Amino acid sequence: MIKKLLFILFLLPAVVGKAQNISVKSPDGSISLTFKLKNNQAFYNVSRNGTQVLEDSRLGVIEKEANLSDALSLISAEKQTIVKDNYSLYTGKKKNYSYLANKRTVHLKNPTGKKLDIIFQVSNDGIAFRYFFPGQGVVNIWSESSSFKFDTDTKAWLQPIAEAKTGWEHTNPSYEEYYLKDVPVGVDCPTKAGWVYPALFHSKDTWMIVSETWMDGNYCATRLSPEAKNGEYHVTFPGDKEIFTDGNAKPQVKGSFYSPWRIIALGSLKTVTESTLGTDLAKPAEKINTAFVKPGIASWSWVLLKDDFTVYNTQKQFIDYAAEMKWQYCLIDADWDRKIGYEKIKELADYAKTKNVGLILWYNSAGKWNTVPYTPKNKLISAESRAAEFSKLKSIGIKGIKADFFGGDGQSMIKYYIDLFRDAAKYGLMVNCHGTTLPRGWQRTFPNVVTMESIKGMEFITFEQQNADEEPAHATTIPFTRNVFDPMDFTPMALYKIPNIQRRTTAAFELATPVIFTSGVQHMAETPEGMSHVPGYVKALLRELPVSWDETRFIDGYPGKLVVMARRSGNKWFVCGINGENQEKALMLDLSFLKNEAKLISDGQEKNSFTEQQVKPSAKTSVTLKPYGGFVLVADN
Structure with a gap:
């Protein structure tokens, strides 16, 4: 009997430490997010087409009143449900938007009974998560454990944020630095303040862009940590100087509230560039008169x-x-x-x-x-x-x-x-x-x-x-x-x-x-x-340049080297390209979606000159870009 009891006690730590996996898949099944409790800490990872693209990354927050990052236990996990949304915008890639995702919420608590919900949503173009804080008095959030852990071979496009109250007339930070381009994850940040959103990453055949949305005043804006040991970037808070008059920098809220959504659009470069997750998960429009809003x-x-x-x-x-x-x-x-x-x-x-x-x-x-x-x-x-x-x-x-x-x-x-x-x-x-x-x-x-x-x-x-x-x-x-x-x-x-x-x-x-x-x-x-x-x-x-767009398509490009985009307003398409390098580029573009002859404006012999010609778009439309050059093609469909 004593031997049997000792055997059970020997096994107990392994049972307690065992990961509890809960998954959410995109509607088309291509993206899978897995939540787990491992050693009483919350993690998630993400796979695309069966290949892991985001390694085990942390979840949780540290409050002044409670630790909701460690010693967590699972209360329950809701069944997966479908989320649908349709909306319109005055400005952006297009006028009308549709969002479809699968949603799942996990309910957690710490040893004192303090609760935290984590809400996950997975769409065909990415994943999102946010925290819900049930109404339990005044909440003072000191930090987040949330992170994004990439394979160490991943490349990144990252913009540092300037230190607060530096620069001309103490006007920093203002998101006005250059992106470091195609650098290894974990590269040294030029500032101590960290990296801003959106941050772009490329791992094997998958592109990922990290940002946040749903800013309703209950939270501060966040950024990514300046260091990323083993490819892991943590969500960090602004500095104490980044305040309105004598207000607070970190979140301080009474009653129940949501954090912003942490979002990752992922897929091909086309999928990521065309993604609308940033507005799909933004707080819906407030009830205000908008008749005066005219792009x-x-x-x-x-x-x-x-x-x-x-x-x-x-x-x-x-x-x-x-x-x-x-x-x-x-x-x-x-x-x-x-x-x-x-x-x-x-x-x-x-x-x-x-x-x-x-x-x-x-x-x-x-x-x-x-x-x-x-x-x-x-x-x-x-x-x-x-x-x-x-x-x-x-x-x-x-x-x-x-x-x-x-x-x-x-x-x-x-x-x-x-x-x-x-x-x-x-x-x-x-x-x-x-x-x-x-x-x-x-x-x-x-x-x-x-x-x-x-x-x-x-x-x-x-x-x-x-x-x-x-x-x-x-x-x-x-x-x-x-x-x-x-x-x-x-x-x-x-x-x-x-x-x-x-x-x-x-x-x-x-x-x-x-x-x-x-x-x-x-x-x-x-x-x-x-x-x-x-x-x-x-x-x-x-004079005829549209002020809003009905549709946007990514045609060709690579960050820092080339961009070719097509935008439609009504029945008129504008296809534009710019060359980021000091070398001529001969492009072969698939413009088969254009049905009629088009006008092509491109560079002339001199830097400040133009040429104009008529072209017939096809699946193999040839366009030559001069060094640091560009073009605009206009067609009625």
Whole structure:
């Protein structure tokens, strides 16, 4: 009897430590996520077509009040259910979206009885998980154990985030660094703050892009750890300085709430590039009047002409320019309140209205998180000041605002964004944020959020030659990373000259970027002077350029080297390509979905010149890209 008891006791640790596996598969069966408890810690892994693409990765959180990362036990696991969703967006890869996934929830507890739910959803293009915290008083979350563990042979495209309160006038972080391209996982991060989303990975024949979505103010925005021992990146929180006034950085919530979704789109490069998981899992649109939300193209003087030209006469010229190009908006940038004034802005708004052009005005996000001197300042930081300012803008007839220089990713700063979006919607104002965090699906939750910068864009090219030198590789990386899920205000297209800078890209490369980059309002860098040097057929193309898309297809490319994308608006297709390398490329493209003859605009003999020809698209359409060159093909279907 004693021997039998000892034998049972000997076996007991093995039974307790044994992994408890719970699986969720995609509707088509190609992707499988497995959850397990191993030594009382929660893990998950992911397989595609039977091959593991994400190794055992951690789950769980550490609260001030409780450890929900270790010593966990399984209460129960719900049966797999189907999730379906259909929605529309004003801006993005297409107009109408459908989402289909299988869902499963596991209910866990720690030794004190504190509970945590983990919700998994697996679609045909990726996986997602998030935490649910049942209402158990005030919750203070200190950290997450969540991680993404890749095979050590995996390659990565990663953008570091700058340390808070560094840089010009203490304006960092603002998601304005270059991606490290095709580097091994675990490569040293240039900063201590970590890597931003989206982060792209390539392992064998599978591409994976990691991000997050569903930012409702109950959580901070997160990022990936700067170190990745054995290929494992952990979800980390923003620094203590990344706050709104005296608010909190880490999540602090009373009652029940959800964390953001952690998402991984995975599959072929085409599948990942076309994925819409970032909005599929975003919080649905709030009930606000959206009749005023109208995507468009804007003229903009500041990016090439800078501060001295934010004056009445120049802005009137740019209103005329927008009208001539049949663009919908004109953006008037920093210091307009001092250099033009509200009364004269009203005159410009009235004049613009006669030209069917709407005005967008710049604002400093203000607060004590930056020391930027530009104005208007201190107009947005309280509900009362926003109401007063937005009411004034509505009476003037302003269509939107550009708010600049935000202070990071802490929970209080995320709440500030949301308050700003909601208040702007009340007064019929669209919002564009610069010096900002990643949108993370906000364009679905708040349809008046038409674009956000969150990128090292055209303005940096105008500052330093090294940024112009980097543009070809940078511009062919971000369609696979930053711009996959969210609108991006790169402010593209300098067709002629950039003052004091030698542009590396060709004119046709620049012409392709407003189609390849998606943004609810596309702010064009080119000036009236520069536009006067381009041929009439290029101007005609830019006058008919769509402001929203019905469909998007990835045609060809590789991050940092080449991008060919096709976008459809109505029955008109725009197929655009850009070459990120300093070598000519002869492409053979499958354009058999185009039924009619097409117009092809590509590079001429000189860097700033174009050629135009008619082509008959087929399954083997030949297009030659010059070094750092591009093309735009337009066809009716």
